[in-house]
Amino acid sequence: MLVEGIKSRPVYGGIKIDPFARHHIFALEGEGALALLDQAQSLDENQLSRCEVLYVSAGSKGRNHDLSLAALKPDAFWQGPTIETLLFRLKGSLSSATMGTRLYISGREGFIGQCMQIALDLGMDFNSIPTEHRGSLARRVQCVHCKGTTEDVKVSPFECSHCGLSLLVRDHYSRRLAAFQGVNVDAEEPGTAPPSEELFS
Template sequence: MLVEGIKSRPVYHGIAADPRARRHIFVLEGEGARALLEQEPSLTPAILASTEILYVARGSAGEGHVEALSALGADVAWTAPTVETLLFRLKAMLAVAHMGTRLYISGTEGFIGKAMQVALDQGMDYSTIPTEHRGSLARRVQCVHCKGVTEDVATTPFTCSHCGLSLLVRDHYSRRLGAFQGVCIDAEEPGVRPEPEALFL
C-alpha cells in the first residue's frame, strides 16, 4: 500500500567514529547502543578520551547496554531517564560545541528524526551527521490534516490519535518535522478503507 520511489525517504548509512574529529557525541536509543558497541575494536584511547555518549534505554531495558557503554571508557557516558531529557541535554551541548565536533545518531526512526531536529535547529547540516537505524521500524507520523504527531505507528492505515481520521502512512518524510506524513484514506468515501496492515514492526 506504500507509494514506491519517494525520494524523501531517509537513508541510514551507519555510524563510525571519524578519526579526524576533535570531539565525538554519540546519541543512542535502545538498540542503537549496539551500533557503537560493535565498533569497540576500532575505538582508540584517543577517540574515547574525546567521546561523549548520551543514551536512553527505551525498548531495551535489561539488556546490559548501560553497563557496556560505561565500560567503553569514554570521557562521558550518560544515561537519560527519557528521550525528552536526552534531547534537552543534546541541545545544550550543541549550543556550546566547537568546530570539529561530530554528532552520530542511532536508534529508531522516530528517535533519529527528533535528534536530527535538535541538530538542525543548532545550525548543523544534516548531510554531515551519520545515522544508523536500530530497533523497531515503527514510525513517527504527522497527520497532514490536523498537524498532530503520533509516535510508534506500526500499521497503515491507522487512526490519528489527535483528530480520529483514518490515515494512510506514506513514505514521504519531512526532515523539518522528523516525521512521515499520514493522509486521510477515506476522504471521498468515509468509512470505506482497507484493513490495517502491520508494515512497521
C-alpha cells in the same frame, strides 16, 4: 497499503568514527547503542577520552546496553529517562560544542529524526551527521489534517491518536517535522478504509 517510490525517504549510511574529529557526541537510543558497541574493539583510549555518550534505553530489547556503554569509559556517559530528556541534553551539548565536534545518531527512525532536527536548528550540515538505524521500523507519523504526531506507528492505515481519522502512512518524510506524513484514506467515503496491515514492525 503503502505509497512507495517517494524520494524523501531517509537513507542511513551507518556510523563510522571520524579519526580526525576533536570531540565525538553520540546520541543513542535503545538498540542504537550497538552502533557504537560494535566498534568498541577498534577504539583506543585517546578516542574514548574525547567521546560524550548520551543514551536512552527506550526501544531496547531488555538488554543492559547502558552497562556496556559505561564500561567503554568514555569521557562522559549520560543516561536519560526519556527521549525528551535526552533531546534537551543533546541541545545543551551541541550549543556549547566547538569546531571539530562530530555528532553521531543511532536508534529508531523517529529518534534519529528528532535528534537531527536539533542539529539542523543549530546550524549543522545534514550531510555531515552519520546516522544508523537500529531497532524497530515503527514510524513517527504526522497527520496532515490536524498536525498531531503519533509515535511508534506499525500499521497502515491507522487511527490518528489526535483527531481519530483513518490515515494512510505515506513514504514521504519531512526532515523539518522529523515525521512521515499520514493522509486520510477514506476522506470521500468515511468508513470505507481498508483493513490495517502491519508494515513497520
